[in-house]
Amino acid sequence: MALVSYAVIVAAWWAASVFLTPDVLPGPKAVAEGIWGIAERPALRQQVGLTLARTLSGLSAGAAVAMIFVFAAYYFRPARAFFLRVIYPVSRGVPVIAVALVAALWFGLGSGGVVFIIVVAVLPLYLVELWEGLKLVDATLLEMARAISRRERLLLPKVILPMLVPRFYAATKLGFSVAFKVALIGEILAATNGMGFMMNLANAEQQFYLVFSWTLILMGFVLIMERLVFDTIERRFLVRWAGG
Amino acid sequence: MAGLGGIATGALCYGMVLIAWWVGSLLLPPIVLPSPAAVGAAIDELVRGNRFLADVGLTFMRTIMGVATSAAAALAVIFLARYVGWFRRFYLDALYPLSRALPTVSVGLFGLAWFGLGSPAVAFVVFITVLPVYLTNLWEAQKVADASVLEMGRAISRKQYRLVSKVLLPLLVPPLFSATKFAFSVGFKLSLVGEILAASDGMGYSLLHAMQEYKTSHVLAWIVILIGMVSALDWAVFDRLERVILRRWAFDD
Numbered sequence: 491m492a493l494v495s496y497a498v499i500v501a502a503w504w505a506a507s508v509f510l511t512p513d514v515l516p517g518p519k520a521v522a523e524g525i526w527g528i529a530e531r532p533a534l535r536q537q538v539g540l541t542l543a544r545t546l547s548g549l550s551a552g553a554a555v556a557m558i559f560v561f562a563a564y565y566f567r568p569a570r571a572f573f574l575r576v577i578y579p580v581s582r583g584v585p586v587i588a589v590a591l592v593a594a595l596w597f598g599l600g601s602g603g604v605v606f607i608i609v610v611a612v613l614p615l616y617l618v619e620l621w622e623g624l625k626l627v628d629a630t631l632l633e634m635a636r637a638i639s640r641r642e643r644l645l646l647p648k649v650i651l652p653m654l655v656p657r658f659y660a661a662t663k664l665g666f667s668v669a670f671k672v673a674l675i676g677e678i679l680a681a682t683n684g685m686g687f688m689m690n691l692a693n694a695e696q697q698f699y700l701v702f703s704w705t706l707i708l709m710g711f712v713l714i715m716e717r718l719v720f721d722t723i724e725r726r727f728l729v730r731w732a733g734g
Numbered sequence: 735m736a737g738l739g740g741i742a743t744g745a746l747c748y749g750m751v752l753i754a755w756w757v758g759s760l761l762l763p764p765i766v767l768p769s770p771a772a773v774g775a776a777i778d779e780l781v782r783g784n785r786f787l788a789d790v791g792l793t794f795m796r797t798i799m800g801v802a803t804s805a806a807a808a809l810a811v812i813f814l815a816r817y818v819g820w821f822r823r824f825y826l827d828a829l830y831p832l833s834r835a836l837p838t839v840s841v842g843l844f845g846l847a848w849f850g851l852g853s854p855a856v857a858f859v860v861f862i863t864v865l866p867v868y869l870t871n872l873w874e875a876q877k878v879a880d881a882s883v884l885e886m887g888r889a890i891s892r893k894q895y896r897l898v899s900k901v902l903l904p905l906l907v908p909p910l911f912s913a914t915k916f917a918f919s920v921g922f923k924l925s926l927v928g929e930i931l932a933a934s935d936g937m938g939y940s941l942l943h944a945m946q947e948y949k950t951s952h953v954l955a956w957i958v959i960l961i962g963m964v965s966a967l968d969w970a971v972f973d974r975l976e977r978v979i980l981r982r983w984a985f986d987d
Contacts, residue, residue, distance in 0.1 A: 495828035
C-alpha cells in the first residue's frame, strides 16, 4: 500500500517536471541519476558517512551531557537551582543557527563545530524528556525498593535508570532526525565537507537536480532509521515497559 | 521558589554565568569570546541601529506568515485524512513521514530556487518545516476526540457539517493552540535559517553579516537578543492568550 502512495508522488512529480524547467523542478530521472552518481563515487559516498558519523557523535555527546546535567540537578540542590533557572530555559531558547555561526569561529571549519551544533540542538530534547521523567519516577516504587533493600546506591541502577529508559529512547528517536537535519546546517556554515556542504555546493554550481539527490538520500536514511532501527528496537526491547 | 528568595536565586545563578563568562573572556582572545561588556555594548549598538526594528519586524512577519499558512494547510490535510479513506492511507504512508524527514536546508534551497531571495522564500521554509508539528498534534487530537461528546452531538443533530463546526473543531482548539505555541518558537528560529539561505534582510541575514565581518560580539549579542525575544514572547503573549482563550476548555478540578 505504501508503495502505491510513493508511486503517486513520483508520478505527480514527473508530470509537474514535464511542464517546468529543470532549474525549477528537475525530473525524477535526472535526480535518480544524480543519486546513482553519488553512490558510484567513493569520494561522494564518504560524505554520507561523514555526516552520519557527525550526527551519531553529536547525538551521543548531547545525551551524555544531558544525563550529567539532569542527575546533578536531581541529587544536588545548588545544581538544581542553576539547572532550572539557567540551563533548562536557556538551552531551549538558543537559536541553533546563531550557534552554528559562533561554532565556526570557535572550532574552525570541520567536524568539531558540526558536532558542537548538534549537541546544542539535541540537548533540550534530552533535558526535557529526562527531567520530566525523573520528576515522575514513581514514588511508591521508590518506597517499595527502599523497603526491600536499604542500600540507597542500588536505587539508581535498579529503579531510577530503568524507569528512564522509555524517555531516553523517545528523545533519541526524535533527536536522530533533528540531529541529521542540523548536521546539514552545520556543514553549510562550519565545514568544508559532508552532505550539507555538498548540497550547498551543488546549489552554487546551479546543479539543482543534485540538491534533490542529496535531499532524497538524507530522507531515505531518516526513514530507514525510523522504520527499521527504531521501530525494531521498540518492538523487541521496549516491550518490557509497555503499559498494561 | 517564587518571591524574593526565588528572584535572589535567579540573580545569583545568572551572576555566576556572567562571572564565568568574564573570566573566560580574559583568558581567550576577543574574536573567540568577547567580554560581557563588549557584548552589552554590541546589544546597545544593534538595538539603537536604524535597521533593528525593520529586521525584527521582517523576521516576525515571515514567521507569522509561515506558521499561519502551515496551520491552515495542516487543518485541511487532517480533515481530508479523517473523512476520505484513500487520502488517509496516502497521508499516513507517505505525506506524514516525508514531511518529517525533509531537511530544513533543502527546503531553504528549494525556496530560494522557487521564490528567489525574499520574504516568500523564508515564509516557505517556515511553512514546510513547522507542518509536521501541526500534523502530529492535530492528528493525535482528532483520533482521541471525545467519542461520547461526538455521539451526543450526533444525537442532537444529524447534520454532519454542524458536528464538525460545533463539536470537532472546538475540540481541536487546545491542541491547535499548543501546536502554535511550539510552532512559533521553532518557526522563529527557522526563519533565521531561511534568511541566511534565501534573503538579504531580516535578523538571520544580519546575524550572517556580523559573522562574515568576524564580529563575534555582535553574533553573541544577536543570540542574547533572540533568547530574550523567544522567552518574552512565551511569557507575554502565549501564556496570557492561553489564560484568556483557553479558559472555556479548562477542567473544573
